[in-house]
Amino acid sequence: MSTVAEIKAAIPSLTPAEREDISRYLHEWTDDDWDRQMAVDAEPGGKLHRLMEQAEAEAKAGTLRDFPGLEQE
Numbered sequence: 695m696s697t698v699a700e701i702k703a704a705i706p707s708l709t710p711a712e713r714e715d716i717s718r719y720l721h722e723w724t725d726d727d728w729d730r731q732m733a734v735d736a737e738p739g740g741k742l743h744r745l746m747e748q749a750e751a752e753a754k755a756g757t758l759r760d761f762p763g764l765e766q767e
Contacts, residue, residue, distance in 0.1 A: 735742035752758040
């Protein structure tokens with residue numbers, strides 16, 4: 695099996711024990727480089743943390759704006 699579609703198609707034919715094994719495997723997946731970088735960026739001093747602080751300050755001040763292109767109708 696080499697594609698997601700093939701894997702999805704095979705899942706219904708698995709036994710309950712096999713499905714449990716696959717579920718456990720997928721849920722225990724370790725963070726990849728992107729996940730680790732996001733965690734670092736969200737920490738105090740990180741790139742994302744500064745943006746979160748700015749958004750929180752704007753929300754408290756009542757000056758928070760909608761993200762461009764996501765204006766509510």
